[in-house]
Every structure is written in structure tokens, then in C-alpha cells.
Amino acid sequence: MTRSARSLVNTSEIGRAVRRKRNELGLSLRGVAEKTGISASTLSRIENGTGKPDADNIARLSEWLKVPLERMIGGPPVGEQAARPVIYFPQEATPDIVEAHLRADRNLSPETAKALAELFRVAYAQFSRPTETGHRRKRR
Numbered sequence: 506m507t508r509s510a511r512s513l514v515n516t517s518e519i520g521r522a523v524r525r526k527r528n529e530l531g532l533s534l535r536g537v538a539e540k541t542g543i544s545a546s547t548l549s550r551i552e553n554g555t556g557k558p559d560a561d562n563i564a565r566l567s568e569w570l571k572v573p574l575e576r577m578i579g580g581p582p583v584g585e586q587a588a589r590p591v592i593y594f595p596q597e598a599t600p601d602i603v604e605a606h607l608r609a610d611r612n613l614s615p616e617t618a619k620a621l622a623e624l625f626r627v628a629y630a631q632f633s634r635p636t637e638t639g640h641r642r643k644r645r
Contacts, residue, residue: 513578514563520552521619522570525626527552541565571596576605600626 527537534545534552541548543562550556551566558566567574573596604622607613613621 514557515577516551516557517554519558519563519566519577520554522572523548523566524552526570537569541569571598572601573597576601600629603629 523537527534530536532540534548537543537548538545541562543551543558543565547556547558547562551558551562563577564574566572567577600622603625604618607618607622607625608615610618
């Protein structure tokens with residue numbers, strides 16, 4: 506498959522991110538649909554990896570997930586594992602930045618990077634310090 510024929514949208518990562526945030530917020534697919542303007546059936550297909558979001562839906566999900574578009578699209582050509590810099594975006598949470606680094610590590614398989622990222626998310630949520638009011642600090 507040539508670069509032009511390969512999808513530049515990482516639909517499986519988008520689907521996992523949508524499911525993770527939806528579960529964190531305790532929302533149904535319809536709840537996310539109301540917040541994003543994307544139908545629940547389309548969101549279900551994105552989460553399950555059976556549908557590819559169009560440009561408008563990618564932009565809506567990028568805004569709702571607070572993930573820059575640059576994280577959702579692009580990538581090295583098929584068969585190449587070119588070293589790409591991990592770029593930080595101010596609105597990204599620490600677990601998202603760590604996950605980006607793990608995915609960029611050529612010594613880790615995609616499955617291992619995913620597992621380590623999930624472990625880090627759990628540990629981060631458990632050990633991040635609460636503020637004086639008893640609530641957790643807003644993720645940066």
C-alpha cells in the first residue's frame with residue numbers, strides 16, 4: 506500500500522480515546538453525541554473501529570477530547586519507523602503526553618506501548634495529589 510492509499514487517520518487510537526473519556530465521564534454514546542454533534546451510531550462505529558470519521562467529526566472529536574488534530578492524523582509512511590519528535594501541546598494531560606512518548610518508542614511494540622500507557626493512566630489517577638478542597642487538580 507502506498508502512502509497516498511493508506512489512511513492517515515489513526516481510527517483505532519481515536520476510538521480508544523473516545524471510549525476512555527466517555528467511561529471516565531460516565532457518559533452514554535447519546536451523551537457524547539449531544540456534546541459533540543456526532544450521532545451515537547457514528548460514535549459507536551468509531552469506538553469499535555468499524556467506521557472512519559470524516560473531517561468534521563475528527564475536528565469535533567479533537568475538540569471534545571482536547572487532543573490536537575496533529576495527534577489524530579499523520580504518521581510515518583508504511584514500513585518506516587522514522588524517528589518523529591513528540592510535540593507537547595499545552596492543553597494535553599500528562600497521561601496523554603506519556604502515551605505519545607510510549608507510542609514513539611521504537612523499542613516497544615504497539616501492544617506494549619498501549620499496555621504501559623494504560624498502566625500509567627491508572628497509576629497517575631490514583632497517585633495524583635488532591636488540592637486543599639479535596640478535589641483532584643485539573644489535568645494539564
